[in-house]
Amino acid sequence: MGISESGNIARKLEAGKRKPRVIVIGTGLSGICMGVRLMSAGYDDLVLLEQADRCGGTWHYNQYPGLRCDVPSHYYQYSFEPSADWSQRFCGGAEIREYFEGVARKYHVFERIRFNTQVKHAEWTGSEWAVDLEQGGNSEQLRCDILISSCGILVRPKYPDIPGLDTFAGKTIHTARWDHSVDLTGKRAAIIGCGSTGVQMVEPLSKVCSKVISFQRTPQWVLPIPNRKYPEFGKRLARRFPIISKAYYVTFRFAMEQMMGRGIIKDGWSRKMVGKICKWNLESVKDAVLRAKLTPNYTAMCKRLVMSSDYYPALQKPNVELVTEGIDHVEPRGIVTKDGKLHELDVIALATGYHANEYMLPMTMTGENGVTLDDVWKDGPRGYRTVALPGFPNFFMVMGPHSPVGNFSLTSIAETQSTYIMRFVNLWAERKFETVRPREDATERFNAEMLANMKTTVWTTGCKSWYLDEKGVPGSWPWTATKFRNDLQDPRLQEYEIA
Known part of the structure; x- marks a missing residue:
C-alpha cells in the first residue's frame, strides 16, 4: 500500500469498510512508520x-557526545518521505530525531501520541x-481491535555489575x-565499553576533557566511514x-545490502x-603495542560492526589512554583495575548497552485461552x-523477533513490516475476518528454517555478541534483504488461523 505524496492523509474509507480501533505501542521510527x-x-x-516525553525512540533517549x-542518512530515511536537508552523509542524533518528529507531524500522527504513558499489561478478551x-500515577484501560507493538529492540539500559560503582564520588552517566548538566571541560573521564557508542564518544570527549580513558574488554573491528558534509547547492x-x-x-541501499x-x-x-578494509584501517595505528591491543581475534561483522574514521586517530592523542586490564572495582576516587592500579576520575560514562531483544518486555501480555507472553517466550523471543x-x-x-536488525536500515x-501488517488491517476493515493469528505449526516451521540457515552466518563464527541468545543461537534474519521483502509481500493466509 503506497503513501500519498500529496499529503492528503484524511481520505475517506471506501464504502462498506469499517474503521478499526488501533493502538500502537512505541513511537520510535517503527511506531511512527506504522502510524503513517x-x-x-x-x-x-x-x-x-x-x-x-518525546517521540523518536532511541534517538530521543540517546544524546551522548558524538552520537550519530x-x-x-539518505538510507535511514523513509523511502516515502525523502529529505533534501540532511547536513551530512552520517547525521547526528538530534537531526535524525527531528526528521522523524517532522514526519509524525506532517502525517498527523503526532497529535495521536499519548506521552509519558507506560503500558503495563495487554489482555485478549475474546473479541x-x-x-x-x-x-x-493514574491507571487507565483502553480497548482496541488491533494491537501493534513497535517497541524496538534496544530500550532498557544495561548497567554493569561492578563492585563499588555506587560509591564513586564523581558523576556516573549511562550513555x-x-x-547534559555535567560540564566535561577539563574533566578526567572514563568510558566503559567499546561498542559503537563507546567508540563514538572518544573523539569528542578528547577535545574537551583533560584525560579520556577507554576501558576495553574486547577489541572491535572498525570500518572507516568518511563523513562528508552536503553543500547548500546540493x-x-x-x-x-x-x-x-x-x-x-x-x-546506499544497494551498497549496504x-x-x-x-x-x-x-x-x-x-x-x-x-575484513580486509578493517585490517587496513587498523594499520593506521602506528604504535605496535596499541595496535595489538586493538586487534580482535574473531571475524569482522561477527559482532555488530563498528564504523568510525575518528576512533583510531583519537586513541593516539596524548590525552587519551586505552586500558585493557579488567576492572576490579570502583572506589570514590575512580576505577581500580585488576592489576591494582587506581585510575582517578571525575566522570564515568557507561557505554554498556541495553538488555537486548526484550521487545515489549517488561510489559505483560495474555492471549487467547490464558496463554501469556512469558509462556510463549520462556525459551527466548520467537515469532x-x-x-x-x-x-x-x-x-x-x-521490529519483532528475528527482524534483520544486523543487516539493513531499520x-x-x-x-516492509508495516506494509505487511496493513494488509491484515485492510482485510479486517473489509470484514474478511474478526480474528487472525499465525498457526503454531507455521511458526515452528519458520523458526526451524531460520535456525538451519544460521550455520553460514558470520554470527556463528566464534564471538560473543548481543545477536546471540543465552544458548548462543543468533536471533536475527539469516537471509538476504530481497528475501525479507519478498517473504512479506505475500500474507500467506493459509498459515494463519482466521475466524
Whole structure:
C-alpha cells in the first residue's frame, strides 16, 4: 500500500469498510512508520502510546557526545518521505530525531501520541484487546481491535555489575540517559565499553576533557566511514529535483545490502572485503603495542560492526589512554583495575548497552485461552516471520523477533513490516475476518528454517555478541534483504488461523 505524496492523509474509507480501533505501542521510527501507514489509509481511530516525553525512540533517549547514525542518512530515511536537508552523509542524533518528529507531524500522527504513558499489561478478551496503562500515577484501560507493538529492540539500559560503582564520588552517566548538566571541560573521564557508542564518544570527549580513558574488554573491528558534509547547492538541487534524494536512497541501499548484508549471511567476497578494509584501517595505528591491543581475534561483522574514521586517530592523542586490564572495582576516587592500579576520575560514562531483544518486555501480555507472553517466550523471543505470534489474535509487531536488525536500515525494515501488517488491517476493515493469528505449526516451521540457515552466518563464527541468545543461537534474519521483502509481500493466509 503506497503513501500519498500529496499529503492528503484524511481520505475517506471506501464504502462498506469499517474503521478499526488501533493502538500502537512505541513511537520510535517503527511506531511512527506504522502510524503513517494507518493514517494514510484513513484509519484515524488510532492511539500511539509512548513512555517518554518525546517521540523518536532511541534517538530521543540517546544524546551522548558524538552520537550519530552509522547508516547513511539518505538510507535511514523513509523511502516515502525523502529529505533534501540532511547536513551530512552520517547525521547526528538530534537531526535524525527531528526528521522523524517532522514526519509524525506532517502525517498527523503526532497529535495521536499519548506521552509519558507506560503500558503495563495487554489482555485478549475474546473479541478485543484490553490495554492497561499508567500515566502520572493514574491507571487507565483502553480497548482496541488491533494491537501493534513497535517497541524496538534496544530500550532498557544495561548497567554493569561492578563492585563499588555506587560509591564513586564523581558523576556516573549511562550513555542512554545522558546528563547534559555535567560540564566535561577539563574533566578526567572514563568510558566503559567499546561498542559503537563507546567508540563514538572518544573523539569528542578528547577535545574537551583533560584525560579520556577507554576501558576495553574486547577489541572491535572498525570500518572507516568518511563523513562528508552536503553543500547548500546540493541541497537546493535535491529540493528542486526530489529524484536525487531517491537515487541516494537506492544507491546506499544497494551498497549496504550487497557489501555488508551478504557478508553477514554467507562467507564470500563481501565478507572478505570488509575484513580486509578493517585490517587496513587498523594499520593506521602506528604504535605496535596499541595496535595489538586493538586487534580482535574473531571475524569482522561477527559482532555488530563498528564504523568510525575518528576512533583510531583519537586513541593516539596524548590525552587519551586505552586500558585493557579488567576492572576490579570502583572506589570514590575512580576505577581500580585488576592489576591494582587506581585510575582517578571525575566522570564515568557507561557505554554498556541495553538488555537486548526484550521487545515489549517488561510489559505483560495474555492471549487467547490464558496463554501469556512469558509462556510463549520462556525459551527466548520467537515469532512468525518477524511480525506476529501464535496465540495472540489481532496482534502484530514492527521490529519483532528475528527482524534483520544486523543487516539493513531499520527504516527499510519498518516499511516492509508495516506494509505487511496493513494488509491484515485492510482485510479486517473489509470484514474478511474478526480474528487472525499465525498457526503454531507455521511458526515452528519458520523458526526451524531460520535456525538451519544460521550455520553460514558470520554470527556463528566464534564471538560473543548481543545477536546471540543465552544458548548462543543468533536471533536475527539469516537471509538476504530481497528475501525479507519478498517473504512479506505475500500474507500467506493459509498459515494463519482466521475466524
